[in-house]
Amino acid sequence: MDIDKELEDILNDPLLEMTEKERSLFEIPEDMKKVIEKKRSKADYVAQRKPCEDFYKYQPLFEKVHENLRKGIRSLVKLSKTESIEVGQYFIIDGQMLYLDKMEEKQWNIQNKRYDGRTRCIYENGTESDILLQTLRKNVMENGYAITEPQEETHKKFFKESDIKSTDKVTGYIYVLRSLSNNPSIKELNNLYKIGFSTTSVEERIANAEKEPTYLMAPVEIIETYKIVNMNSHIFETIIHQLFNAVNLQISVTDNNGEIHKPKEWFIVPLHVINTVIEKIMDGSIIDYTYNTQMECLEKRNVKKVSNYDTTGMKVLNLNIKKVFFDQIIKGEKKTEYRELKQTTLNKYTYIDEADGKRYLRRYDALRLFVGYRKNRESALVQVLDIAYNEGVVEYHLGKILSHEK
DSSP: OOHHHHHHHHHTTTTGOHHHHHHHHHHHHHHHHHHOOOOHHHHHOOOOEEEOOTGGGGGHHHHHHHHHHHHSSOOEOOOOOOOOTTTTTTEEEEEEEEEEEEEEEEEEEEETTTEEEEEEEEEETTTEEOHHHOOOOOOOHOOOOOOOOOOOOOOOOOGGGGGOOOOOOEEEEEEEEEEOOOOHHTTOOTTTEEEEEEESOHHTTTTGGGGGGGGGOOEEEEEEEEESSSSHHHHHHHHHHHTTTGBOOOOOOOOTTTTTTTTEEEEEHHHHHHHHHHHHHHTGEEEEEEEETTTTTEOOOOOOOOOSSSOOOEEEEEEEEEEEHHHHHHHTTTOEEEEEEOOOHHHHHHOOOOOOTTTEEOOOSSSEEESSOOOTOEEEEEEEEEEEEETTEEEEEEEEEEEOOO
């Protein structure tokens, strides 16, 4: 069988011949070509990094955010699917920090049901790009973190003798030690610290450090000491071990009797992180954090806050509110929440009674107030005593605070 001959016969078949008119059916009209080319050029556009000419304005800001991360004033947090990205936020992608400076050509994306558009992102290495907002969001979710807003530094009042009440029980001391061992494998380790708990004074506890495996059979230097009250040593040690498990030093030490020991309280972690963690253990907020070993800072757990108030059978209206007004309501200074009645909110605040065809105000038992639009935002459930209408404005007269989630 001659394959080449058969192919030639098939290609020369008269049935495959087309007239000019028939061939024109497969041609794309000029106006459609222009549309296709325009879409193709737009799709082929890729945001490129370029030097940031005014980086001098942003460099101090990046340095401040890094300092806040070290001190625990800010922390890393995984971006959730429902959380929005806003101008002014900082992010970490593949270990590099960036700042979302502005957004241009903001448009509603029907497919993603979010706003999208070109951004101006400033990177800590002195470059910038006009990456799409949704691309930035995808990169943060897949390879990075959002950085939380600054939080107030923890008050260290529990360290002061004057703050210890007569009802408080001094349970011991938290201490941070540095090894003075001459062992090369220990001496070369940076940020190696022992974090422990003692019911006696730290000086007394480490008196024979060079003879005890828990101190690596070597003298130690006291770096930090915290006198604490009302804390169980087992709870403290459990928290520390769980939080720093990934950076726990794995080492075997032989005592003077030839027995092998494996100390468990030595961790390779920066001192500023240790201090921040101890503060958060004392004020109870440590349950909201984990330790990010790559960035050497705390990472906030993205846990949805749930009210413990039972709203079964209640009609609750969810509203977003500015922080300043929210705080006034929590303090009892603001007793009425106002909402302007617009064409877009008619069905939210009112309804038409089918019996008489008239419009009436919807009745609610409580307002669920949210500060901003982020997932871990502060919220409160507030009782509604009465609802009134006054010149285009709906008035919700408020009662007691039923629950408050920070």
